Amino acid sequence: MAESATIALAAQLLGHLQGHQKTLLSDNQQLVNFLNGSNLSNPPDWIIKPYTQITATLLSGTNLVVRRIGRTHNQMADSQALSALQNN
Numbered sequence: 001m002a003e004s005a006t007i008a009l010a011a012q013l014l015g016h017l018q019g020h021q022k023t024l025l026s027d028n029q030q031l032v033n034f035l036n037g038s039n040l041s042n043p044p045d046w047i048i049k050p051y052t053q054i055t056a057t058l059l060s061g062t063n064l065v066v067r068r069i070g071r072t073h074n075q076m077a078d079s080q081a082l083s084a085l086q087n088n
Helices: 002-015 029-035 046-059 075-087
Strands: 022-026 064-068
Touching: 002 022, 002 029, 002 046, 002 064, 029 046, 029 064, 046 064
Parallel strands: 022 064
Antiparallel strands: none
């Protein structure tokens, strides 16, 4: 749920920036596959539907794309997420 909310927020922020193609990176293969799929009405988990709908709306007709990044290349984000959970 947190990753889908983060992607929705990032998509909103990137939508306001000028420039060429913008890319969102995620290490969640299932979420990336869903957002790049043709049927965006059935998310992998219904609890994330509000976030996936925001992202899907922002992705349609824009130069914004979602790509997968390996977990080994995403260590800083994982570290920050773990820290946030421990401090909460």
